[in-house]
Amino acid sequence: MSTEQTPVKKKDVTGTSPGNRIQALFRTPGEKLIPFITAGYPTKELTVELVLAAERAGADMIELGMPFSDPLAEGPVIQASSQIALENGVTLKWILDQVRIIRRRCEMPLALMGYINPILQYGVETFVKDCRSAGVDGLIIPDLPPEEAEPLIGQCRKNSVSPILLVAPNTSDERIHTVSGLAGDLIYCVSILGITGSDLTSVNTLENYLERVRKHSVTPFVVGFGIKTREDVRNINRMADGAVVGSELIRRITKTDDPVEAAETYIRRLKGGDEKT
Amino acid sequence: MIVREFQSVIGREARLQFAERPETPEIPDTLVACVGGGSNAIGLFYAFLQDEVRMVGVEAAGLGTDTDQHAATLTKGRLGVLHGSASYLLQNDDGQVTLPHSVSAGLDYPGVGPEHSYLKESGRVEYVSATDEEAISAFCWLSEQEGILPALESAHALSFLRRSDNGLRPGSHVVVCLSGRGDKDVNTVADYLGKEL
Numbered sequence: 001m002s003t004e005q006t007p008v009k010k011k012d013v014t015g016t017s018p019g020n021r022i023q024a025l026f027r028t029p030g031e032k033l034i035p036f037i038t039a040g041y042p043t044k045e046l047t048v049e050l051v052l053a054a055e056r057a058g059a060d061m062i063e064l065g066m067p068f069s070d071p072l073a074e075g076p077v078i079q080a081s082s083q084i085a086l087e088n089g090v091t092l093k094w095i096l097d098q099v100r101i102i103r104r105r106c107e108m109p110l111a112l113m114g115y116i117n118p119i120l121q122y123g124v125e126t127f128v129k130d131c132r133s134a135g136v137d138g139l140i141i142p143d144l145p146p147e148e149a150e151p152l153i154g155q156c157r158k159n160s161v162s163p164i165l166l167v168a169p170n171t172s173d174e175r176i177h178t179v180s181g182l183a184g185d186l187i188y189c190v191s192i193l194g195i196t197g198s199d200l201t202s203v204n205t206l207e208n209y210l211e212r213v214r215k216h217s218v219t220p221f222v223v224g225f226g227i228k229t230r231e232d233v234r235n236i237n238r239m240a241d242g243a244v245v246g247s248e249l250i251r252r253i254t255k256t257d258d259p260v261e262a263a264e265t266y267i268r269r270l271k272g273g274d275e276k277t
Numbered sequence: 278m279i280v281r282e283f284q285s286v287i288g289r290e291a292r293l294q295f296a297e298r299p300e301t302p303e304i305p306d307t308l309v310a311c312v313g314g315g316s317n318a319i320g321l322f323y324a325f326l327q328d329e330v331r332m333v334g335v336e337a338a339g340l341g342t343d344t345d346q347h348a349a350t351l352t353k354g355r356l357g358v359l360h361g362s363a364s365y366l367l368q369n370d371d372g373q374v375t376l377p378h379s380v381s382a383g384l385d386y387p388g389v390g391p392e393h394s395y396l397k398e399s400g401r402v403e404y405v406s407a408t409d410e411e412a413i414s415a416f417c418w419l420s421e422q423e424g425i426l427p428a429l430e431s432a433h434a435l436s437f438l439r440r441s442d443n444g445l446r447p448g449s450h451v452v453v454c455l456s457g458r459g460d461k462d463v464n465t466v467a468d469y470l471g472k473e474l
Contacts, residue, residue: 069374117358121372
């Protein structure tokens with residue numbers, strides 16, 4: 001068990017400069033909401049519009065899913081959206097083009113989430129460089145274990161893109177420390193041992209887990225999987241540095257004739273924007 | 278490696294049984310097994326990897342490896358990552374995993390156990406492929422000749438014996454892994470042959 005740990009300084013662990021929007025965001029205090037949408041879903045035309053709607057509604061950062069044929073961390077809702085996005089002809093190159101378009105109109109921090117194989121085929125070095133030039137701030141790759149992540153992390157550091165590594169409730173204290181040290185800027189805590197769109201566990205279990213992360217992580221951390229309501233977002237932000245909402249947002253986008261309006265209304269509610277007036 | 282460990286019973290037992298036969302040499306000279314994910318094949322091969330034994334893995338060529346309807350991962354795939362391991366993979370140019378096809382459900386998989394990728398790269402094992410048609414024909418052949426119904430997966434391995442270019446000499450001592458029974462496949466075969474049961 002880990003009683004002694006090598007101290008890792010919070011500053012200077014990435015060596016990235018001049019910095020990106022994610023680093024800047026997590027230096028500021030306050031509640032953070034990170035909506036997730038699948039790029040190219042429900043249509044290719046709506047991706048930029050949905051991101052801009054999220055920003056209007058008060059989102060602090062956006063996570064854009066790069067669809068993959070075998071998305072092993074995803075529940076049924078995001079799986080189905082990935083399948084449709086692929087049928088719509090979504091590729092990594094197209095996604096990066098959308099980020100360029102988004103960047104002409106919006107400075108919200110943006111992370112891409114996807115699986116390693118399409119990135120390997122694209123070429124890790126070229127991909128991370130293209131991410132940087134397009135305006136991507138972070139990468140979340142759920143099927144890339146930290147032990148195999150060095151090539152990608154190395155490129156991320158060179159290009160000031162944050163590699164957002166993942167931890168789960170069964171990650172040991174030591175490993176939380178190591179993984180967050182490798183990530184450098186931000187880590188993503190999977191709330192449960194399961195897939196996206198599941199139910200959250202009891203607040204107590206979550207609290208114990210996130211207290212462990214708070215104690216052992218050298219970086220800020222956000223929590224995702226199973227977060228659906230304004231109350232969830234508020235609770236998670238008490239225990240962590242931000243909340244990611246994916247499946248429920250995709251579900252609402254799916255069930256409506258006006259996805260942009262539905263996304264904007266839902267995100268505003270998650271953010272508590274409708275409480276203030 | 279977990280799969281190989283448990284499946285290696287196949288190779289150890291084949292080795293023992295072969296050695297017990299007074300009329301044949303100590304070990305066979307050729308091993309043939311079908312490869313989908315590759316579990317039965319690695320189980321058979323593993324006990325003989327250090328010996329001078331020729332090994333052949335037979336993948337499912339489906340409608341043909343020149344079509345996109347096959348499951349011949351080692352023959353037609355390229356390096357990729359699926360389900361957490363780096364191995365040969367059937368995928369498109371964007372790295373999306375493509376849907377394989379084979380008349381046998383057990384070979385219908387776009388990836389392959391990473392150790393097979395290694396054995397292919399090192400040249401230790403030969404990997405070939407057999408079409409749906411060749412497998413069905415081998416299924417009928419063994420059923421008619423021996424009264425043994427082989428699984429359609431195993432029938433891919435069997436079909437290797439019937440090729441003119443298989444490099445087997447008369448008098449060769451070949452072990453073919455019959456990885457499963459074909460009772461489950463009788464309806465599939467009847468459908469394929471257009472027969473009613």
